[in-house]
Amino acid sequence: MSYRISIAMTLIVTVALLAACTPARHSAVSGPTGTGGMASGTPTAHHFAGTRTVGALFLPGFPVHTCTASVVDSSAGNLLITAAHCLSGTGNGDVFVPGYHKGIEPFGSWTVVSAYGAPEWIARQAPQEDFAFLVVAPRQVNGRPEQIQEVTGGNQLGTAPASGDRVTVPAYALGNDDDPITCTTRVYHDAGYPAFDCDPYADGTSGAPWLEHRSDGWSVVGVIGGLHQGGCDPWTSYSAAFGPTTLAIASSAATGAGSSTFPPVGSDGCSTGL
Numbered sequence: 601m602s603y604r605i606s607i608a609m610t611l612i613v614t615v616a617l618l619a620a621c622t623p624a625r626h627s628a629v630s631g632p633t634g635t636g637g638m639a640s641g642t643p644t645a646h647h648f649a650g651t652r653t654v655g656a657l658f659l660p661g662f663p664v665h666t667c668t669a670s671v672v673d674s675s676a677g678n679l680l681i682t683a684a685h686c687l688s689g690t691g692n693g694d695v696f697v698p699g700y701h702k703g704i705e706p707f708g709s710w711t712v713v714s715a716y717g718a719p720e721w722i723a724r725q726a727p728q729e730d731f732a733f734l735v736v737a738p739r740q741v742n743g744r745p746e747q748i749q750e751v752t753g754g755n756q757l758g759t760a761p762a763s764g765d766r767v768t769v770p771a772y773a774l775g776n777d778d779d780p781i782t783c784t785t786r787v788y789h790d791a792g793y794p795a796f797d798c799d800p801y802a803d804g805t806s807g808a809p810w811l812e813h814r815s816d817g818w819s820v821v822g823v824i825g826g827l828h829q830g831g832c833d834p835w836t837s838y839s840a841a842f843g844p845t846t847l848a849i850a851s852s853a854a855t856g857a858g859s860s861t862f863p864p865v866g867s868d869g870c871s872t873g874l
Contacts, residue, residue, distance in 0.1 A: 639797055643785050644783070645799065646783070647779040647780070648770075652699045652706075652707055653753055656696075657695070657772075657807065664774065664775060665700070665774070665776060665804060667807040668809075669686075670809040670820060671753065672733070673749065673756050677747035679749075680696055681807075681850075683830065684721045684730045685725070685829045685830075687862040689861060690714065691732075695712070696709070696736055701778070703776065710737065711737050712735070712737075714734070714735045715733070715735070717729070717732045717733075717860040718846075725863065732860075733850055735853060735859075757850050759843055760794050760839075762787070763787060763789050766812070766813075767785065767810040767811060767821065769784075769785075769796070769798070769811070771808030773805055781801070783798035790827070795831075795836060796810070796837055799835035806829065807825065824838070825838070826841075828868045832868070
């Protein structure tokens with residue numbers, strides 16, 4: 601399987617990861633050098649204290665975060681984006697913790713109440729539709745409902761970046777009581793998918809937003825996912841190419857129209873050899 605975690609295997613793989621020193625890495629997909637190994641000059645991600653619009657995604661009652669999500673600007677103020685392969689079923693009860701670091705929840709925890717995916721992902725897990733939008737419930741503050749965007753702000757939803765565009769990608773590797781990582785690097789395209797090289801984006805980083813600074817502020821122009829559910833190597837990451845379908849699903853989520861039930865996640869297509 602990919603070094604990205606699949607929800608169906610979360611409990612099993614988590615136990616294995618905690619027991620082992622290093623998870624397996626695969627080389628079914630390479631960077632632009634085409635060698636199957638890490639390209640010379642690949643930047644290194646670094647730990648940081650986190651950012652308020654990006655957080656860790658936890659399964660209900662499970663102490664280890666399994667994916668990454670972020671707040672998207674919306675009229676309702678309650679919308680997140682992540683990778684579709686991070687979900688199975690309705691997503692209800694998943695917990696999002698924005699700005700999470702070292703076990704601290706500086707902006708509280710927020711419960712997912714519905715999820716929305718593209719029809720082609722729901723039907724056949726089409727990798728170009730590997731994104732999902734989550735609606736989180738408000739919290740009661742001084743007797744009134746408070747939406748997450750009032751607390752954290754939100755990033756604009758954009759379309760796929762061009763080759764050479766610079767993106768910053770805050771993400772959470774599988775674990776708990778930890779700090780997120782981040783990297784700023786250039787985008788290129790591989791087999792129709794936006795891609796970037798930075799090491800290591802490993803288990804749990806699926807769904808991490810690709811943030812690009814545009815004229816109207818920060819925009820989410822991708823999330824780790826897409827080809828091979830985000831990539832087979834920790835130094836090369838992919839996204840579905842955001843476009844009209846992405847914007848349409850976001851609109852449905854913002855209006856609460858037709859939530860989705862996600863299928864169990866299938867194979868990522870990566871080599872099983874070490």
